[in-house]
Ligand code: C2E
């Protein structure tokens with residue numbers, strides 16, 4: 008790799024990088040028009056506290072006619088680099104709000120959490136866009152949650168904090184996603200007026216086998232408690248992990264143990280079964 012060849016190397020472009028760039032260009036051109044071709048859908052994954060479902064996270068799915076299903080971890084970064092994320096993110100927000108309104112009308116109200124990329128959040132009219140979406144769907148802000156990552160903080164923490172305060176005035180909740188995965192200082196992240204921390208699934212996985220990992224989660228949950236923040240553990244796949252994160256102070260859980268992300272119709276069925284079964288994991 009170019010990196011390992013030292014500062015004096017002129018060879019800055021490795022064939023692997025070239026392949027990567029090509030793959031990204033392919034993805035980018037496939038992404039163009041994908042929205043108009045109706046290739047995106049949203050799936051929803053429940054979040055659970057005790058035996059109650061507290062809400063769902065909307066997760067984007069893309070099926071391209073040639074490439075097939077492309078996972079968001081691959082296409083979201085490309086969409087962000089190419090600004091396609093702006094119309095795409097607006098579509099996600101609109102769809103999620105429409106679905107939240109539908110659940111309200113059906114008598115099964117659910118808060119919907121939407122992932123927001125740094126580039127979307129940075130738009131000067133982002134708060135107005137959110138407000139407009141709520142109005143369009145006659146949805147109160149409380150039924151919407153926005154998941155942001157610490158990548159938006161690196162730019163300007165005061166500006167980010169200000170925007171989050173404005174969103175909270177609309178009733179919208181803001182949570183910090185992938186917590187622990189980045190490098191921002193805890194002290195600066197704590198300046199943000201957020202309402203929840205989501206612990207990245209890698210930390211949950213790691214903590215199962217490493218005591219240091221457990222201490223880290225414990226530290227996060229005690230800071231969160233002191234600051235009156237909810238803590239969501241992501242990627243909980245086993246009973247063992249569930250018991251562990253609960254013992255470490257995570258009050259909410261999201262993961263395959265309860266349910267995979269699924270289309271809205273399937274979620275309605277899952278919810279009915281969940282309630283009928285008294286809300287046990289797996290059932
Ligand atoms: P995220 O926001 O941290 O979402 C959680 C990811 O963990 C989702 O992956 C979900 O399917 C996965 N997950 C949930 N439970 C488990 C589990 O028990 N085990 C494992 N191994 N994974 C689990 P997904 O759907 O592939 O999304 C990946 C990332 O793509 C998301 O991470 C988010 O950063 C981004 N993303 C997804 N949808 C959107 C979107 O609409 N807008 C933006 N900006 N980003 C999105």
Ligand code: MG
Nearest residue numbers: 064122154184
């Ligand atoms: Mg998320």
Ligand code: MG
Nearest residue numbers: 184185205241
């Ligand atoms: Mg996450």
Ligand code: MG
Nearest residue numbers: 184185207208
């Ligand atoms: Mg993630």
